[in-house]
Amino acid sequence: MNEMNKKQSADADKIAVKLKQGDRRALARAITLVESSRSDHRATAQALLNIILPDTGDSIRIGISGTPGVGKSTFIEAFGKLLTAAGHKVAVLTIDPSSQRSGGSILGDKTRMEELVRDPNAFIRPSPSGGSLGGVARRTREAMLLTEAAGFDVILIETVGVGQSETTVAEMVDVFLLLLAPAGGDELQGIKRGVMELADIVVINKADGDLKSAAARAAAEYKGAIGLMRPKSKNWKPKVLMVSALNKIGIDKLWETIGKYRAARGSDNELADQRRDQAVAWMWSELGDSLMARFRAHDVVAARIKQMEADVKAAQIAPTTAAEKLLEIFLEK
Amino acid sequence: MNEMNKKQSADADKIAVKLKQGDRRALARAITLVESSRSDHRATAQALLNIILPDTGDSIRIGISGTPGVGKSTFIEAFGKLLTAAGHKVAVLTIDPSSQRSGGSILGDKTRMEELVRDPNAFIRPSPSGGSLGGVARRTREAMLLTEAAGFDVILIETVGVGQSETTVAEMVDVFLLLLAPAGGDELQGIKRGVMELADIVVINKADGDLKSAAARAAAEYKGAIGLMRPKSKNWKPKVLMVSALNKIGIDKLWETIGKYRAARGSDNELADQRRDQAVAWMWSELGDSLMARFRAHDVVAARIKQMEADVKAAQIAPTTAAEKLLEIFLEK
Numbered sequence: 001m002n003e004m005n006k007k008q009s010a011d012a013d014k015i016a017v018k019l020k021q022g023d024r025r026a027l028a029r030a031i032t033l034v035e036s037s038r039s040d041h042r043a044t045a046q047a048l049l050n051i052i053l054p055d056t057g058d059s060i061r062i063g064i065s066g067t068p069g070v071g072k073s074t075f076i077e078a079f080g081k082l083l084t085a086a087g088h089k090v091a092v093l094t095i096d097p098s099s100q101r102s103g104g105s106i107l108g109d110k111t112r113m114e115e116l117v118r119d120p121n122a123f124i125r126p127s128p129s130g131g132s133l134g135g136v137a138r139r140t141r142e143a144m145l146l147t148e149a150a151g152f153d154v155i156l157i158e159t160v161g162v163g164q165s166e167t168t169v170a171e172m173v174d175v176f177l178l179l180l181a182p183a184g185g186d187e188l189q190g191i192k193r194g195v196m197e198l199a200d201i202v203v204i205n206k207a208d209g210d211l212k213s214a215a216a217r218a219a220a221e222y223k224g225a226i227g228l229m230r231p232k233s234k235n236w237k238p239k240v241l242m243v244s245a246l247n248k249i250g251i252d253k254l255w256e257t258i259g260k261y262r263a264a265r266g267s268d269n270e271l272a273d274q275r276r277d278q279a280v281a282w283m284w285s286e287l288g289d290s291l292m293a294r295f296r297a298h299d300v301v302a303a304r305i306k307q308m309e310a311d312v313k314a315a316q317i318a319p320t321t322a323a324e325k326l327l328e329i330f331l332e333k
Numbered sequence: 334m335n336e337m338n339k340k341q342s343a344d345a346d347k348i349a350v351k352l353k354q355g356d357r358r359a360l361a362r363a364i365t366l367v368e369s370s371r372s373d374h375r376a377t378a379q380a381l382l383n384i385i386l387p388d389t390g391d392s393i394r395i396g397i398s399g400t401p402g403v404g405k406s407t408f409i410e411a412f413g414k415l416l417t418a419a420g421h422k423v424a425v426l427t428i429d430p431s432s433q434r435s436g437g438s439i440l441g442d443k444t445r446m447e448e449l450v451r452d453p454n455a456f457i458r459p460s461p462s463g464g465s466l467g468g469v470a471r472r473t474r475e476a477m478l479l480t481e482a483a484g485f486d487v488i489l490i491e492t493v494g495v496g497q498s499e500t501t502v503a504e505m506v507d508v509f510l511l512l513l514a515p516a517g518g519d520e521l522q523g524i525k526r527g528v529m530e531l532a533d534i535v536v537i538n539k540a541d542g543d544l545k546s547a548a549a550r551a552a553a554e555y556k557g558a559i560g561l562m563r564p565k566s567k568n569w570k571p572k573v574l575m576v577s578a579l580n581k582i583g584i585d586k587l588w589e590t591i592g593k594y595r596a597a598r599g600s601d602n603e604l605a606d607q608r609r610d611q612a613v614a615w616m617w618s619e620l621g622d623s624l625m626a627r628f629r630a631h632d633v634v635a636a637r638i639k640q641m642e643a644d645v646k647a648a649q650i651a652p653t654t655a656a657e658k659l660l661e662i663f664l665e666k
Contacts, residue, residue, distance in 0.1 A: 046651065046653060046654050046657070049651040049653065049654065050650065050651050050654055053648050053649075053650070053651055054648065056648070057648065138653065141652075142651075142653065145651075276645075276646040276647075277646075279645045279646060279648070279652050280642050280645050280646060280652070282645075282652040282653075283641070283642070283645050283652035283653075283655045283656050284656075286652060286653050286656035287625075287628070287656040287659060287660065288621070288625055290656060290657070290660055291624050291625065291628060291660065291663075292620075292621055292624065294660070294664065295620070295624060308616070309613050309616070312609075312612045312613050312616050313609040313610075313612060313613060314609075315386050315387065315389070315390065315612070316386075317383065317386070318379065318382040318383050318386055318475075318478070319474075319612050319613070319615040319616035319619060320379060320382065320471065320475065320615075320616075320619050321379050321382065321383055322616045323616050323617075323619035323620040323623055324379070324623065326620060327620065327623055327624060327627070330624075331627065
């Protein structure tokens with residue numbers, strides 16, 4: 001930040017003013033800045049984030065996870081419309097670290113939420129593409145702060161059930177929803193083991209038509225499964241709800257439950273503490289990523305890495321010794 | 334290594350000579366050195382590893398994973414005895430990152446393999462205790478190299494099905510066995526989703542007495558499940574075997590299958606390539622861990638961290654900016 005020039009600082013000031021007025025174009029531009037890898041953009045983005053920091057946090061951050069086929073888009077559309085109708089401003093952000101590989105994320109496809117995308121009180125932003133999950137997560141976290149500064153008071157962060165993305169999302173939200181289809185049998189298949197433990201509210205979607213009784217059975221089973229787990233919070237025992245996103249049934253009850261969740265966990269500052277801990281954890285994960293990026297970018301290290309890797313492959317040097325030698329080079333300069 | 338004094342170098346030479354003669358006391362002492370966090374011990378350990386490096390690798394490295402209750406100790410005892418009876422020298426190493434928390438690992442309890450522990454051709458070493466999975470894994474990898482230099486030609490690395498330990502073990506072995514009990518129904522419950530994909534050979538234990546038909550059903554189901562997965566190697570399709578560790582049935586067939594696996598994947602150097610890639614990956618993970626350890630140990634950083642964390646908690650500074658500032662301090666010096 002030391003060398004940040006006046007232009008970048010002035011840019012940040014200008015965007016901040018418009019952002020706080022709720023200007024959507026300024027918001028889109030600000031998010032583009034945090035997603036950029038150009039160093040002048042990064043500098044402007046960092047300046048901007050620190051200006052708007054006091055205007056962030058006045059929202060409920062909701063993580064939504066669910067494997068493909070569970071009806072997530074339909075659910076988010078129904079949920080979002082209910083919220084904007086009640087006067088809320090809703091931002092939908094997405095984390096999908098696979099979006100680069102798959103050549104454009106299905107989650108990033110705005111057309112899947114036809115009504116919400118035209119809603120003036122909703123803002124939908126697809127997953128930042130490319131890079132590691134850590135990089136994608138950082139940009140989504142920063143986008144979240146920007147939407148809050150722009151006056152959005154409900155932030156929905158959705159993720160596809162792949163890799164570690166659920167854990168990453170759980171680490172940046174206030175409440176984590178796990179969206180499930182009415183699965184047959186008592187299997188918890190298709191959901192990775194740790195993910196159920198992350199859920200504050202389990203939502204069984206498609207509780208309509210032929211699937212209604214299957215949904216009820218699934219709900220009973222998940223209630224049983226959750227009953228066996230140790231809750232994350234002493235003030236909240238995870239709930240299981242049934243909804244039909246298609247018929248817009250049960251969505252209001254879900255919002256009510258989220259309200260109860262906030263009340264229960266807000267009472268002794270649990271939620272506020274969680275946010276503070278999340279911010280510190282974010283700083284550390286950022287540190288780890290940046291440190292490794294600097295290491296790889298170091299001239300002498302970069303020049304030596306290939307040979308060192310070859311020596312390790314040929315068992316000419318122990319991997320730990322090779323690591324130590326490279327580290328010495330990096331820290332010497 | 335630059336400041337390593339003559340005493341440490343001489344120590345390393347002396348231990349190396351005895352180690353290569355297959356001296357068990359030297360092996361135990363060498364492993365204690367790699368497990369130590371004292372810097373002089375570390376220096377001796379690194380010198381030792383580089384001396385013995387040309388004498389390592391002449392073994393088959395077998396990972397064995399299985400949740401508690403599956404009969405892993407009985408299996409390893411039966412497997413180990415079969416191997417030593419056939420003239421092999423067998424080392425059993427364990428990775429259990431929970432061993433510190435639980436106040437001593439059940440896996441580290443030598444009494445659970447009564448026969449094998451008294452076998453002069455077997456060497457059993459409990460999990461290194463304490464620290465992160467990365468730290469535990471590094472010490473186990475180094476112990477593996479030491480046992481190889483001491484002439485052990487079958488290395489069994491067992492892990493309890495917790496956290497990321499299966500992935501870690503899969504990244505350091507030639508072949509990965511997943512040990513399962515004859516589970517009822519078609520559920521894959523209890524096994525984390527990605528773990529089945531890691532398995533080169535699935536072993537259904539307890540195929541004896543009342544459970545024999547359940548084991549056969551389970552084997553058929555797992556065969557079906559594995560048939561749907563994309564194999565890790567183009568030369569090997571994962572196999573499902575039934576054994577009774579208790580009655581020592583099927584263990585010889587398993588060893589035969591491991592032989593076929595080596596032949597199939599050895600033919601076009603797949604296994605050798607895998608080992609080389611594992612060594613490079615190890616160097617990188619070591620780099621990441623060491624870099625962060627150095628960062629935390631830096632005087633000025635250490636003095637600033639608490640205040641910086643407090644500022645981040647109070648939203649006085651954006652987490653990414655805080656990370657950047659600490660990084661500048663660290664790299665400035």
